[in-house]
Amino acid sequence: MKISKKIIDNLKKGGVDFYLSVPCKLLANMIDILENDKDVYYSAVPREEEGMGICAGAYLGNKFPCIMMQNTGIGNSVNAIVSLLQLYQMPVVFLISYRGTPGEPVGAQGGMAKITEDILQTLRIPMLHCSSEKELDKISTFSKHAKVVESPVAILCDFNLMKDDK
Amino acid sequence: MNRFDLLNKVQNILKDNLVICNIGLPSQELYKISDQPNFFYMLGSMGLSSSIGLGLSLSQNKHVISIDGDGSVLMNMNTLATIGNRAPSNYTLLIIDNGSYGSTGDQRTFTDEKTSLKDVALGAGCKNVIECSGEETVNELNKAIDDKDNSYVIISKINSGNVKIDPIPLNPITIRDRFRKFIGKVKYL
Numbered sequence: 001m002k003i004s005k006k007i008i009d010n011l012k013k014g015g016v017d018f019y020l021s022v023p024c025k026l027l028a029n030m031i032d033i034l035e036n037d038k039d040v041y042y043s044a045v046p047r048e049e050e051g052m053g054i055c056a057g058a059y060l061g062n063k064f065p066c067i068m069m070q071n072t073g074i075g076n077s078v079n080a081i082v083s084l085l086q087l088y089q090m091p092v093v094f095l096i097s098y099r100g101t102p103g104e105p106v107g108a109q110g111g112m113a114k115i116t117e118d119i120l121q122t123l124r125i126p127m128l129h130c131s132s133e134k135e136l137d138k139i140s141t142f143s144k145h146a147k148v149v150e151s152p153v154a155i156l157c158d159f160n161l162m163k164d165d166k
Numbered sequence: 167m168n169r170f171d172l173l174n175k176v177q178n179i180l181k182d183n184l185v186i187c188n189i190g191l192p193s194q195e196l197y198k199i200s201d202q203p204n205f206f207y208m209l210g211s212m213g214l215s216s217s218i219g220l221g222l223s224l225s226q227n228k229h230v231i232s233i234d235g236d237g238s239v240l241m242n243m244n245t246l247a248t249i250g251n252r253a254p255s256n257y258t259l260l261i262i263d264n265g266s267y268g269s270t271g272d273q274r275t276f277t278d279e280k281t282s283l284k285d286v287a288l289g290a291g292c293k294n295v296i297e298c299s300g301e302e303t304v305n306e307l308n309k310a311i312d313d314k315d316n317s318y319v320i321i322s323k324i325n326s327g328n329v330k331i332d333p334i335p336l337n338p339i340t341i342r343d344r345f346r347k348f349i350g351k352v353k354y355l
Contacts, residue, residue: 018221018224018225041224041225043248043252045244045248046244046245046247046248047242047244047245049213049214049242050214050217050242050244050245050248051217052211052214052217053211053213053214053215053216053217053218053220053221053242053245054217054218054220054221054224054248055221056211056214056217056218056221057186057217057218057219057220057221057222057223057224057225057230058221058222058224058225059221060206060218060221060222060225060342060345060346060349061221061222061223061224061225061226061349061351062225062226062346062349062351062352063221063225065221079210079211080211080214082210083209083210083211084208084210084211084214084218087209087210087338088338088339088341088342089338089339089342090342
């Protein structure tokens, strides 16, 4: 719970006040925290691409949105990222559980893991890769950066960082 | 009645609300009929008009109308479940259902065969789902906006067919900024 709490605290410190998720077991603690947080909006959504649209609308309504998802969700969302969030220069934080990184027990997750950073790089999305607890301190500044550069940004949280966060 | 006729009929209602308008011909036709700062024209991301409007209605209090099409809703049907469970009362989804992919040459969609978007929306958890003719749409839209306790999905069944039209000459940042200024959240411009 300590890691998850630190991530949410830092996102809130960075101004994020609207959260969506397509669940992942590595995000489960954060979802619990957000479901009990009366200061911010939280909802699950069925699909990441749709979540990009909801985040775009939330930004137009002056919220600062975050969508939490597995890295597989980036694959589901490329056109929405490029032709909506980037076309209209909308700041949205992607909080990504980085499935398929070392510690991952499910071999099939390795495929998307191999190309996740390449996709984000191709999309020119700024990345913050968190593999240890101390990197989580950068999340609030990194989130604010999304607003300054008017762009989606991606925070990648490694499997091993999240797996023991009981 | 085709989409252009319908948009002409509802333009006075749209003027008083926040509007998210679907990519392609729907946005181009609306722009030609009456360009307003409170109209957000989609220049990409087919399928997401319903979702953008939902996010907007959850974030501020003004009434939001998402103008969507049957082809676009078929592309993002999962969002009907999100709308059924989460849409606030300041949200109306107007699906202009002409049974065809209008912007790409009027190929038939599945709503012109077996699929009923009304049944899909009801099954997804949307409570107030109205299927009506183009002529009835003005009245149904007014009722939906006047009801301060419920969100609505209105499926307006019209004929296919388009008017000859040019792309929207506005750049995306202009569309974004004047829209956000209209809501009153940003001071610049």
